Amino acid sequence: MHILSVQTKGQQLIYLFGRTLAYFVSIDLSCNSLTGEIPTYITSLAALMNMNLSSNQLSGEIPSMIGTMQSLVSLDLSQNKLSGEIPSSLSNLTSLAALNLSYNSLSGRIPSGRQLDTLNSENPSLMYIGNNGLCGPPVHKNCSGNDPFIQGDVANSNQKxxxxxxxxxxxxxxxxxxxxxxxxxxxxxxxxxxxxxxxxxxxxxxxxxxxxxxxxxxxxxxxx
Structure with missing residues (x-):
């Protein structure tokens, strides 16, 4: 039995992480005042299909084990204060049909492959807009071009x-x-x-x- 702690509107709510939560198929805690990091235990919700934690003040990194939530169809973590890289395990979510990580402080190369390459085919960059530190497709920011060491090598090679x-x-x-x-x-x-x-x-x-x-x-x- 695990304990899930949620801070919202100045109150700390405690949930027992047992059989009841294991069968949840949808969690929508959007537009609250949630703070702190996303609990790692939330990735154990194998039956969860929808998770919406948008428009809060969540910080820290996206749990690296988020790729184990194989039933996840919709994931919305937009408009928070999440930082760090996007976990590469996100590409393991083969059932994912909707993703929104916009308006955070995420950085690094955007993972690709499998289902991630098929999401929001009209304008896939909208899923990541508002994260100035992200690079690589589908955003128009080249990861290699941002490396100062590579830029230095290119400049030296261009000398006459x-x-x-x-x-x-x-x-x-x-x-x-x-x-x-x-x-x-x-x-x-x-x-x-x-x-x-x-x-x-x-x-x-x-x-x-x-x-x-x-x-x-x-x-x-x-x-x-």
């Missing part, structure tokens, strides 16, 4: 190529690399010996190659 900076960096890298090689040869005797041996070897190979090619060219010229 500066050839002066590129060539300066190229020359600086070449000088630093050459200086490191020079210092290594200056302070490492074994490296210095190996370098000059390699240089002599390459020089001899190039010299022999040039001499052979020149002799071959001279011979062919003489024959012609």
């Amino acid at each position: 190529f500066d050839p002066l900076t590129f060539y300066f960096g190229l020359v600086l890298g070449f000088v630093v690399g050459l200086w490191m090689v020079f210092c290594a040869l200056l302070f490492k005797k074994t490296w210095r010996i190996a370098y000059f041996r390699l240089f002599d070897k390459v020089y001899d190979q190039v010299y022999v190659f040039v001499v052979v090619k020149w002799a071959s060219f001279a011979e062919n010229t003489a024959v012609e």
Whole structure:
């Protein structure tokens, strides 16, 4: 047995959450002065088909387990002070035919899929109007465009190529690399010996190659 506490018009009403409430098919507490958060236990009303808590002063987040209310056909939480993201479990309500979350302080990406994509087909954004923090379809606010980090990356990618900076960096890298090689040869005797041996070897190979090619060219010229 659970206790459901409802604050309305300065009075706190207590309901025993047992077999009686479990068979409720409709709750309409709209246009009252309800305050506080929506009780989590309300999501256990498996038979509830209509829930209207609009035009109150409810705060906090929408219960994350609201997707377990599989019989829900109509849900109206408009004109409250609800905040946070819309639970993704809302898309699990396959029987939902009417939804109104307008005029709250909800934020984040609007969940999509299944029944949510078919609601209010003429103007689906009306279900979420008055929530400036919401983004993504069906509202005309791009979630990725609101990310300051993404905006910064886009701005940087749009900068023009500066050839002066590129060539300066190229020359600086070449000088630093050459200086490191020079210092290594200056302070490492074994490296210095190996370098000059390699240089002599390459020089001899190039010299022999040039001499052979020149002799071959001279011979062919003489024959012609």
